[in-house]
Amino acid sequence: MEQKVALLHGNYYHIYNRGTNGTDIFLEPENYYHFLRLYAKYIEPIADTYAWCLMKNHFHVLVRIKDKTEINENELSYSTIEKPKVIEPYRQFSHLFNAYTQAINKRYKRTGCLFGRNFQRKLVTTEDYFRKLIYYIHNNPVHHGFVKQMGCYPWSSYESMVTEKPTLLKRHDVLGFYGSKEDFISYHGQEHHVNEILNLIIE
DSSP states (O other), rough: OOEEEEEEETOOOEEEEEEEGGSOOOOHHHHHHHHHHHHHHTTTTTTTEEEHHHHSSEEEEEEEEGGGOOOGGGGGOOOSSSOSOOOOOOOHHHHHHHHHHHHHHHHHOOOOOOOOOOOOEEEEEEEEHHHHHHHHHHOOOOOHSSSGGGOOSSSHHOOOHHHHHOOOOOHHHHHHHSSHHHHHHHHHHHOOOOOOGGOOOOO
C-alpha cells in the first residue's frame, strides 16, 4: 500500500481528489459554489491557496499549510460536534469532504461515499515545479477538452490571477513566481511539456 505524504506545517502541496469510481462530484453550478464556500470554511484557516481547479469528477488545489503560529483556532470549523484535541491539517480536508458529501447526498437523495477514501497529495519542493504545477492545474480543463483556452473555464483560479477581483488566493505571491502578471499570462499562453514532473502529478 502506498504511503501517504504527511501534511506538515509550512510545506507546499498539490492536493487532489476524485469521485468514487470516477463518478461526478459536481452536477450543476450551485455545487461548485457550495464546494468553494465549504473550502473557505474548512481550509482557508489552515492553508494558503495558490491555485485551484474544479472539474466534473475531480479537483486540484495547490496550498501551503500554515505554520501553527499562523492558525487561529477560533476560525476553525469541524464536521463533527466535538472539538478535536489536536489540529491536524489532513483532518480539515476530511471535514471538507464529509460536509460536501452530506450536502450532495441530501440534495440528490443519494447515500454512501462521494470521494475517494484517501485524497492524494504531493510535496512541492522547487520553484520550477511550483510554476509548472500552476500551469498544469489551470490547463486541466483544456487538457480534458472542456474548453480551448484556460481563461474560458469558470471553475479555476486563472481568472482571479489575471484580474483585480477580490480574492483569498495568494495572487501577489503567485505572480511574483513568474515575474509579473504579464509574465504569468505569457507563460500560460504557451504550451508547456510537463514530462519532467509527470511523476509528481497525481492524476
